[in-house]
C-alpha cells in the first residue's frame with residue numbers, strides 16, 4: 052500500500068483506529084462466504100461521518116479501492132476486502148440518532164445493528180420490519196447494500212421498501228442527500244433511494260438513513276403443516292396465495308432440513324416437507340383469516356397440522372426454521388447456500404430439478420426457503436477436506452442459478468451478487484443491460500474504487516479455499532435463512 | 533401513431549429533443565417546447581398471471597383497463613394509481629402519483645418489479661425482473677419511478693399485485709382545529725389498526741380525519757366498533773360518522789378544482805406550517821399527512837410558498853414554466869444517471 056496514502060490516513064485516524072499489521076487485519080480477511088479470503092492493505096475504524104467522507108476523498112485522490120464493511124455477514128463475498136485496498140469498518144457508527152414515534156421514523160447511522168432499531172422502537176409499540184436471520188449482528192448499512200430481506204418480508208417488503216431518506220458520500224467524495232422524513236420517500240423526482248439500495252457498495256457509502264417503522268402487529272397466528280411429499284407442500288403454497296390471504300410469512304423445509312432441525316430439538320413431525328404460514332395484523336381480522344387458512348391447509352392434503360395459539364407455541368414452530376441452517380452445519384462439515392428466485396407457480400418444478408441435479412452430482416442438498424415469494428435457499432452439503440469437493444459444490448450451485456434464470460427468475464433474491472455470483476450476471480442480463488449498469492457505475496465512480504471487483508463479471512477472482520462457517524454461526528449465535 | 537418499441541427508438545434516433553406523453557391527463561407536465569412522443573397507442577396487457585400475482589403491461593395502457601382486468605380476478609394495484617379514469621399506467625409511474633389507498637402497502641416504487649425502456653441513445657433494454665423478489669444488479673426500475681420521462685422512456689412495466697379486500701367501511705372524525713386532527717392522525721397511524729387509507733381534510737372551520745378499514749364482511753362491524761372506540765377515547769373528536777356512500781369519498785382529488793392542482797411531499801410535522809400558508813387553497817392530505825394535494829389559482833404563488841418551507845411539489849394542472857415547484861431537485865447522483873442514460877440531454 053502506498054506510503055503517502057497511509058500517512059494521509061494517519062492524519063484522520065489515531066493509531067488504534069488504523070490497522071495495518073497482519074494480526075490486526077486477519078479478522079477482516081473474509082465475510083460469511085468464508086470460501087473467499089483476501090488480506091486488505093489496511094483497515095480504518097471511523098467514528099463519525101466526517102471521517103468517512105475524508106477517507107473516501109483520500110481514496111479517490113490516491114485511486115485506492117475501498118470496501119465499506121458492516122458486520123461482515125455477507126453471504127456473497129460482498130464485504131470481501133480488496134487486495135491492497137482499504138476496508139472501512141463502520142461498526143462504530145452505531146448511534147440511533149432519533150426515533151420519532153409520531154411520524155413513525157428512525158434516523159440511524161449505518162453501523163447500527165438491524166435488531167437494535169426494533170429494540171429501540173419497541174417501547175413505542177413500533178418495530179423495523181425487515182428481519183434477516185442475521186439481524187442480531189448485521190448492520191443497516193449492509194442491509195441497504197443488498198436490499199436484504201427476511202422471513203417476514205412477504206407482506207411489507209424488503210429493506211428498500213422501508214428506507215425514506217439517506218445521506219451518502221459517493222465514491223468520488225461528493226456528498227448528497229435524498230428523500231427525507233416523509234413516508235412518500237423521494238416523492239417527487241426520480242427514486243434515488245430505490246437506486247442506491249441494492250447497489251452493493253458500488254456507488255459509495257451510506258452515512259445516515261431515515262427508516263420507516265411499523266406498529267407491532269396486534270396478533271400472530273402460525274400454522275405448521277406436515278406433508279409426505281414436497282410437491283404437495285408447494286401446491287399448498289399456491290392454494291394459500293391464490294385464496295387472497297396475505298400472510299406475513301410462508302416458509303418450506305424439506306426432509307433433510309427437518310432432520311437437521313431435529314438436532315436443535317425442533318420436535319417437528321417426521322415428514323417429507325413442512326410448511327409454515329404465519330398471519331399477522333389486527334386481531335379480529337387475523338382470527339377470521341386463521342379459520343380460512345386452517346380450512347385451506349386441511350384441504351391441501353397435510354397429514355398433520357399444528358397451530359400456535361400462544362407466543363410460546365409460535366416460538367417453538369419458528370425455532371427449528373430459524374436455526375435450520377446452522378443445524379445443517381451439524382450434519383455436514385461444510386455447505387454453501389444459494390439464493391435464486393423462481394416464479395412462485397414454478398416452485399415445484401424447480402425443486403424437482405434441484406433433486407435431479409443433486410443426484411447427478413452425488414451431493415446432498417437441503418432446502419429451506421421463502422416459499423411465499425419463490426426465493427429458494429438450497430444448501431449444498433460437502434466436505435471441504437475432500438479434494439475438489441468445494442468446486443463440485445460450486446458447480447452444482449451454478450447449475451441451480453442457471454435453472455432459476457431459465458424458469459424466469461433471478462440469481463439472487465436477497466444475498467446479492469458480490470464476488471460469488473458475478474459470473475452469472477450475463478446469464479440474467481443482456482449485454483446491453485450489463486453495459487448500462489457498468490456505464491452507470493463509471494459515471495458515479497469514475498475510478499471504480501468503491502467495492503471494486505464485485506457484481507460485474509470478469510473481475511480478478513480471489514482464490515477459493517475452504518474455511519467453513521462464520522464463527523458466530525458455529526456458535527449458534529446467528530443462523531441463515 | 534406510435535405503437536411499438538421500434539417506432540420509439542426511431543423517434544428518439546430522429547430527434548435532438550423530445551418529450552414523452554402518455555394520455556396527457558396531467559397537462560402541466562407537458563408544457564414543453566419539444567416534439568411530443570405520444571405513447572397513447574402503446575397499449576395493452578402483455579402478460580397477466582393471476583396465480584403469480586404479476587402483471588406486465590404496455591406503458592400507454594389506460595389505468596382503467598388495468599384496474600378492470602385485475603378486478604375481475606379480485607386483485608388490485610395497492611399503490612392506488614391517481615386519476616384512474618384518465619391516466620395511463622406509464623404516466624402514473626413516471627410521475628409517482630398515488631391516491632389514498634397507498635396508505636396500506638406503499639407507493640408505485642414498492643410494486644414495480646421491472647420495465648422495458650428506451651433510453652436517450654435510442655437503445656432499448658429491460659431493467660429489473662419479472663419475479664416478486666430480485667436483488668441482482670442496480671435497481672433502475674425504482675429509479676425511474678417519479679423520473680418524469682427525463683431519463684428513459686418506459687415502454688413496458690411489470691408489477692407485483694395483491695389480492696383485494698372485499699368489503700370496506702369508512703369513518704369521518706371531526707375536530708375543532710387542524711392541530712387536533714393531526715394529533716388524531718398521528719395516534720391512529722401508530723396504532724395497531726391496519727387502515728386502508730387515512731386522510732386529513734381541513735374544513736372551513738376545524739378539520740376531519742377520514743379513515744377506511746377493509747377486510748372480511750363478517751369481521752368489519754366489530755373492527756369498526758373497536759376502532760371508533762379507540763379514536764373516541766384517545767383523540768376526543770367532536771363528531772363521529774360512519775359514511776354510507778363510502779367509495780365516493782376516496783377520490784382524493786375530487787372537488788379540488790381550480791386552475792392549478794399540485795402534489796406536495798411533506799413530513800407530517802411540516803403540515804401545520806404548510807397549511808397555515810395555503811389556507812385559502814383547497815387541499816387534502818393523504819397518507820396520514822405525508823402527501824398533500826393542493827388546488828389554487830396561481831402555481832407561482834404555490835411554488836414560492838413551497839420553496840420558503842423547503843418543500844417540493846409537482847404541478848399536475850395549471851400554467852408554470854416547470855411542473856417542479858418549490859425547493860430545487862438538482863442532485864449529483866441523478867445528474868450522473870442522466871449523463872449515462874441520456875448523454876445528449878434529448879429527453880425533456
Ligand SMILES: Cc1cc2nc3c(=O)[nH]c(=O)nc-3n(C[C@H](O)[C@H](O)[C@H](O)COP(=O)(O)OP(=O)(O)OC[C@H]3O[C@@H](n4cnc5c(N)ncnc54)[C@H](O)[C@@H]3O)c2cc1C
Pocket residue numbers: 082083118119120121122123124125126129130141161162182183184185188189190191192193194195196197198199200201202251252255256257258465466502521524529530531532
Ligand atoms: C447466518 C446468516 C444468516 C443470514 N440471513 C439472511 C437473511 O435472512 N436475509 C438476507 O437478506 N441476508 C441474510 N444474510 C446475509 C447478510 O447478513 C446480509 O446481507 C446483511 O445485510 C449484511 O450485513 P453486514 O452488516 O454484515 O454487511 P457486510 O457483510 O459487512 O457488507 C455487505 C455489503 O454491504 C456493503 N456496505 C456495508 N455498509 C455499507 C454502507 N454504509 N454503505 C454502503 N455499502 C455498505 C459492503 O461493502 C458489502 O458490499 C445472512 C448471513 C448470515 C451469516
